[in-house]
Amino acid sequence: MNRINPVSINTTTSFYNTNKASRKTSEPVFQGSFSKVKNSGSAIKGLSGIFVSISTALGLEKTKDIYLATDGYKEAKEKNPELVKRLSEKTHTWGEDSNFESKNFTPKEIVEICKIYEQDPVRAFKAAKVLENKYEGPARDLTDEQVDYLIKKVQKDIGAVEYFNSPYPQETVALLKSYDNYPEETRYLYENRKELGNSDEALKGEEIAELAPLYHENPEEVELLLEWTQNPDEIKKQLQL
Numbered sequence: 001m002n003r004i005n006p007v008s009i010n011t012t013t014s015f016y017n018t019n020k021a022s023r024k025t026s027e028p029v030f031q032g033s034f035s036k037v038k039n040s041g042s043a044i045k046g047l048s049g050i051f052v053s054i055s056t057a058l059g060l061e062k063t064k065d066i067y068l069a070t071d072g073y074k075e076a077k078e079k080n081p082e083l084v085k086r087l088s089e090k091t092h093t094w095g096e097d098s099n100f101e102s103k104n105f106t107p108k109e110i111v112e113i114c115k116i117y118e119q120d121p122v123r124a125f126k127a128a129k130v131l132e133n134k135y136e137g138p139a140r141d142l143t144d145e146q147v148d149y150l151i152k153k154v155q156k157d158i159g160a161v162e163y164f165n166s167p168y169p170q171e172t173v174a175l176l177k178s179y180d181n182y183p184e185e186t187r188y189l190y191e192n193r194k195e196l197g198n199s200d201e202a203l204k205g206e207e208i209a210e211l212a213p214l215y216h217e218n219p220e221e222v223e224l225l226l227e228w229t230q231n232p233d234e235i236k237k238q239l240q241l
Contacts, residue, residue, distance in 0.1 A: 076114035104132045106141050112151050127154045146173050171205030178209035185212040196226045
């Protein structure tokens with residue numbers, strides 16, 4: 001059986017606008033959570049400005065504020081009105097006629113980001129990058145359970161979150177949950193996702209999450225089968241699972 005060789009872990013940061021996303025790898029950093037930033041009035045004000053500047057740079061369109069019936073939203077708006085305003089405004093439209101719009105963040109996500117912001121503005125910005133619904137439309141918002149899971153991971157293991165971060169939040173959740181249970185296998189499949197397929201498409205996060213437990217039990221067989229199909233269900237069938 002093949003042994004999984006250690007792989008290099010790099011912090012990956014996504015830079016994006018409303019039309020496309022590109023990925024850039026920075027210096028290797030994967031040593032647990034970032035240290036907590038000491039906040040001051042000027043620091044909080046300055047970091048609030050960062051949110052505003054980034055929103056402006058991304059071309060976020062200003063719209064009327066929407067009063068969201070979500071626990072904690074009113075309090076968050078009173079404490080950080082500019083931050084809530086920016087997180088609440090329109091960012092993109094969907095459909096051929098652009099007849100309906102989606103926002104980057106759900107009400108619950110806004111409340112959770114604001115909670116983190118009260119203690120650690122830098123980490124709040126990192127949470128916003130992970131939670132942001134960039135492309136998938138309103139039908140693909142994270143569930144409350146997925147939001148809670150990502151918030152917990154941002155608080156406890158920001159290195160893993162940034163490493164597995166995808167433009168699609170659901171994919172980030174799938175990869176992180178797989179990493180919780182099968183860290184070496186998930187990391188190996190993710191590192192080699194472009195080489196381990198039978199097509200020009202890299203393995204998707206959800207596929208990696210399904211393949212990790214199979215690879216744990218049958219590494220050689222799974223690698224051979226991946227040369228034929230990337231479909232986890234078909235691989236399970238071939239393994240007679």
